Each structure stands twice: as structure tokens, then as C-alpha cells.
Amino acid sequence: MEKREFIKIAGLAGVAMLSNPTGLFAGSRKPGQLETLQAPFALPALPYATDALEPHIDKLTMEIHHDKHHGAYVKNLNDALALPANSAFANLTLEQILAKVTAKDGAIRNNGGGHYNHSLFWAQLSPNKTEPSAAFKAAIAKAFGSWETFQSQFNDAAKKVFGSGWAWLTVNKNKELAIISTPNQDNPLMEGLGYKPATPLLGLDVWEHAYYLKHQNRRPEYIDAFWNVVNWPEVEKRWKA
Known part of the structure; x- marks a missing residue:
């Protein structure tokens, strides 16, 4: 079992x-x-050793x-x-x-x-460097204007979470991509809390316990580090599904 x-x-x-x-x-x-x-x-x-993401x-x-x-x-x-x-x-x-x-x-x-x-x-994290596919980058560019704009907006969503919470890249049943943030451990599946139903594709934990030992109060530094370990093939599998 x-x-x-x-x-x-x-x-x-x-x-x-x-x-x-x-x-x-x-x-x-x-x-x-x-x-x-x-x-x-x-x-x-x-799915990897605890030191694999260093x-x-x-x-x-x-x-x-x-x-x-x-x-x-x-x-x-x-x-x-x-x-x-x-x-x-x-x-x-x-x-x-x-x-x-x-x-x-x-x-x-x-x-x-x-x-x-x-x-x-x-x-969604990987010790191996991965890259998003051309198809996924094109979908992101269509939704947000460019890949760089997407990353900037996602970073801003993560930075602006007051206290503890998450930043998300989501897709809804109409295949529309969006960036949102949620407090604490909320996520966009929680329709009963008033969130518009959407499937999380990529989430960044910005609770202090996720980064404080290494980055202290420098959340932007942690956000920048996060992009180095994103497992893009796994994100895209959720997007395609």
C-alpha cells in the first residue's frame, strides 16, 4: 500500500x-x-538528493x-x-x-x-539544467508578450506576496495562461475560497522557511536562484495535459 x-x-x-x-x-x-x-x-x-539543487x-x-x-x-x-x-x-x-x-x-x-x-x-525542480521548448515559449510569449516579460511578472508576483505565500503560473480550461499569487498555502484549485479555477503549472514557495537559511531576508535573490532549477519538461507535461 x-x-x-x-x-x-x-x-x-x-x-x-x-x-x-x-x-x-x-x-x-x-x-x-x-x-x-x-x-x-x-x-x-x-526525486533527487537533498543536496542536488546546490x-x-x-x-x-x-x-x-x-x-x-x-x-x-x-x-x-x-x-x-x-x-x-x-x-x-x-x-x-x-x-x-x-x-x-x-x-x-x-x-x-x-x-x-x-x-x-x-x-x-x-x-518541478531538477538538479539538471533544462530549457523550455520552443512551443511552450511561444505560448508564453503569446500570453505575456515575451518570455522575459513573463519572468518579470512572475518575479513581481513572488516579490509582492506579503508575508507567506506562493506565486503561480496557471492554465484554465480555456487554455489561458495567467500569473497569480496566493497567501499562505492557498492555491488556485480552491474554488470555495473564490479563486478562479485553474491548474497550477509552476509554483514558487516564498515562505521564509523556503529560503531564509541561505538567503536570509533577500527574497529576490532566492527568486533568481529558483529559475536555475526549474524542471521545464515537467511543467510542460502539466501544460499539455
Whole structure:
């Protein structure tokens, strides 16, 4: 059961397993569909070593961020879902849970979002230098004017998050690309919170725990470093799906 759950949770973010580098979506999951399993959820393993992203993201930050922070989100989400007061979320997939949460569902909103967001975050990073395809760059240029304008707008969205949150590149059902930011562990799947439904393609965690050990209060420096480790083939697989 643990192996099956790892495979499918890794598929949540389109991540290739170490033992199955071509695997994106497991089991009966439709292309573009994300989490299919119900609780209890599990912490997905990183698809690379904790020091693999250096010097851009340091080993100690990766260890604490993945093992402690993401691990806590998974535990707290399972604990919250086990409460009778949250029975309305029983037997739902993670995607369905996120779409259903409202402002009154604090524990599930925060920890469910934390689990989804971080699972995607690990998958979209790579120790190997990658480049976006010509087709993807053309789609970005069509949506934002140029690749450089896209990066500038994404950087601005990340820099302007007040406190903790995320910057996102998203695509909606009409295939329209957009850049948004969300506070805390919110993401654009949370329709019940008023977000326009869209699928996250690329997300940047700008909580201080994601960068403070290496970059201290220099968030722009961390944002610049992020572009060196983006796994563009994985981002594009989500875009195509």
C-alpha cells in the first residue's frame, strides 16, 4: 500500500519516480488529473538528493523544508480528516478536498494546500539544467508578450506576496495562461475560497522557511536562484495535459 500511495502522490505533481522516470500519472488517472487517493495521505519522497539543487537551494533547507514542514502538513491533514467534524471531506481525493474547502475549514485548507503545493514544488525542480521548448515559449510569449516579460511578472508576483505565500503560473480550461499569487498555502484549485479555477503549472514557495537559511531576508535573490532549477519538461507535461 505504501508503494502504491507513493506512486500516485508523486503523480500529483507530475513527478517522475526514480525507478520510473517516464511515469506521470498512475493507475486510472486521466491526463491532467491529479491526486486520486483518499486519506490517509503520505509524504512523497524527493526525486533527487537533498543536496542536488546546490548551490541554488541548499541541502539543509531542503531537508527541513521537505522532512519537517511538508511532513507536518501531511500529518496534520490526516489528523484533521479523521475528526468527525470534517466528515464532509471523507473519501474525497485531494483535488476534491481543495475544491470544497471554505474559509471555515482552516486546518484542511492550510494542510491540504500545504501537501498539494509542496508535492508540486518538489516535482518541478531538477538538479539538471533544462530549457523550455520552443512551443511552450511561444505560448508564453503569446500570453505575456515575451518570455522575459513573463519572468518579470512572475518575479513581481513572488516579490509582492506579503508575508507567506506562493506565486503561480496557471492554465484554465480555456487554455489561458495567467500569473497569480496566493497567501499562505492557498492555491488556485480552491474554488470555495473564490479563486478562479485553474491548474497550477509552476509554483514558487516564498515562505521564509523556503529560503531564509541561505538567503536570509533577500527574497529576490532566492527568486533568481529558483529559475536555475526549474524542471521545464515537467511543467510542460502539466501544460499539455
